[in-house]
């Protein structure tokens with residue numbers, strides 16, 4: 001599903017963020033990516049989204065070689081990848097329903113479908129009743145649920161989560177992670193970048209450890225420290 005071979009990414013200022021990574025993630029896996037600040041985790045996510053180009057090496061996602069992808073095909077590629085971030089990134093002037101529906105409108109989904117899909121997604125994340133609320137009227141955990149519903153409404157193959165619980169308290173963080181596990185159980189491959197040791201230790205998933213742009217650990221059913 002995701003294969004990186006000898007990937008290097010240096011930023012234009014010369015900073016080497018990824019210094020030679022080879023990695024394979026199978027369809028349906030749940031993977032945590034952990035590592036100190038500056039170890040290259042977010043850069044890895046950006047490479048997978050084709051927001052950045054590798055300086056060296058190849059990246060394949062779903063059998064497609066990203067290096068060779070034409071610019072005009074990038075939006076279509078990104079639609080098959082759901083993303084959530086620490087800061088939720090919701091549209092502040094749209095209500096919950098519209099925030100989720102927006103992702104469907106972008107891919108020109110018929111209104112009839114949207115009216116079916118959006119409530120189904122909001123139920124999945126436990127927010128069916130708040131569909132008229134605006135982001136400012138929601139707690140952090142609720143906002144992240146909306147972001148998850150939006151990320152999932154187009155049935156992505158992969159969900160990338162960059163510190164999804166970074167702004168949440170421990171209890172809410174556990175709830176969001178439970179939701180990520182449920183999403184994974186439904187077949188979506190899930191990659192989660194996190195600093196949350198408790199959650200990594202509790203869930204016992206594959207843990208990829210990064211340090212200074214290389215992988216220093218990769219273990220199944222592991223914990224934060226390994």
Ligand SMILES: Nc1ncnc2c1ncn2[C@@H]1O[C@H](COP(=O)(O)OP(=O)(O)OP(=O)(O)O)[C@@H](O)[C@H]1O
Nearest residue numbers: 011013015016017036037038039040041042043044
């Ligand atoms: N746009 C950029 N230009 C130059 N250097 C960058 C840029 N973005 C990141 N870096 C550098 O690349 C390295 C890796 O950064 P990255 O954001 O991938 O780390 P991270 O592991 O996600 O960190 P954190 O846990 O703090 O989010 C760091 O040294 C960082 O300073």
